Amino acid sequence: MAPPVPADRPGGAHWLRAETGRLLEFAARSRHPVAGFGWQDDAGAIDPDRPVELWITCRMTHVFALAVLDGYREHAPLLDHGMAGVQAMRDARSGGWHSAVGPAGPVPGTKEAYAHAFVVLAGASATLAGHPAGPALLGDALEVTTGRFLGPDGLVVDTWDEGFTTLDAYRGVNANMHAVEAFLAAADATGDRAWLDRALVIVERIVHGFAAGNSWRLPEHYDEQWQPLLEYNRESPADPFRPYGATIGHGLEWSRLALHLHHALAADAPAWLVDDARRLFDAAVTDGWDADGATGLVYTVDWTGTPVVHERMHWVAAEATATAATLFAVTGEDRYARWYADWWAWIEEHLVDREQGSWRHELDRHNRPSSTVWAGKPDAYHAVQAVVLPRRPLAVSVAGALTRTPLDGT
Incomplete structure (x- = not known):
């Protein structure tokens, strides 16, 4: 799957393997002493002012399931800890x-499809990693997801109150994107084709519909009738979960997920999945890369493609490399290999933190460390996936890829 990059250069097989171990070493320090995983600061310490959050605990449980599948057996206790934390x-x-x-128990809040999609992902990845509690968690999470969040139109609603009595009118594509990721992983873990069919319904409506109808700049926010809210959060454009405008990293992530789905459906896959993946990638690169006089992919753009939030997020760069690698695996086109190599070189130069560990999570428009949107280094999900995917053949899910023979022979 990996484009041809010298093994010891950024993005090459040996470099990726070494970076995987380095990222996991930093991530291991997120283990919360009570349950789950905490929010890490720039040096890797847990932020004591934040509660244990479901989405981070599930993403890190997924990460340590990937670690176990990748041969890092020393991190198996962290997978155990994560599974116990999710249960708690x-x-x-x-x-x-x-x-x-x-410390006093559950924090009053809401029930979000976004976080529950990561419960499914954690359960599926743990199942593929052979964890004994994986199948039960996956089954429970899928039941909640289909019973509470999956609407009759096949799209995922967003936010309930704590008691699942009142549904918010807001609809969003971020939760749907991670539902697609979760359904792909569930299909890999269970062998049940129905999860691929559910993923296809979402991708067809959102990518082949909403993105294609808006010059491949995907509207993120909708009302309860799924009418786009193009001006949503214009006054607070740097929101970490609901930013104004088109999110460059999500265009790339949807592109990659469409390719995984195309691979999963095999002979039954509609041709438009690959075509749409190309168009999403091209729009994201055209609008996002080197858009303001400095290298890097900006966070968001408006509906003309003009940058709105100029910060460079580590997760956007991670998704860029993973998507370029996947497009190269599917098409064999050299241009994706060039982007792949260029972006890994940029990540090594600007994001990889050789002093404190992990990657800097955010840079400003001049590629200096920033915390406008994100403070600290809260999780390793995007970065670990980016260093894992190119080392294995294309598969239905990231965890599923790690059950295949490594491309680098390690």
């Missing part, structure tokens, strides 16, 4: 999972 966040009274837990 169950809401025994109302169902689903609490969004956060503090």
